[in-house]
Amino acid sequence: xxxxxxxxxxxxxxxxxxxxxxxxxxxxxxxxxxxxxxxxxxxxxxxxxxxxxxxxxxxxxxxxxxxxxxxxxxxxx
Numbered sequence: 001x002x003x004x005x006x007x008x009x010x011x012x013x014x015x016x017x018x019x020x021x022x023x024x025x026x027x028x029x030x031x032x033x034x035x036x037x038x039x040x041x042x043x044x045x046x047x048x049x050x051x052x053x054x055x056x057x058x059x060x061x062x063x064x065x066x067x068x069x070x071x072x073x074x075x076x077x
Contacts, residue, residue, distance in 0.1 A: 049070040050069050050070075051070070
């Protein structure tokens with residue numbers, strides 16, 4: 001569950017910008033995923049959410065979402 005006990009507010013050491021990330025210590029499948037994560041962390045606002053490595057299941061099979069950036073205030077579909 002996003003926002004549960006495994007989530008934390010993460011503050012970038014170079015400034016006061018904070019955002020919620022899940023999980024607090026993500027594991028990446030490749031160096032490219034980690035690179036994208038780090039770039040997003042630097043750019044997201046303090047009200048945004050970043051999620052890594054979440055499984056999504058439908059009636060046919062399991063899928064994995066590598067990275068999701070949820071932007072607070074962004075218009076919906």
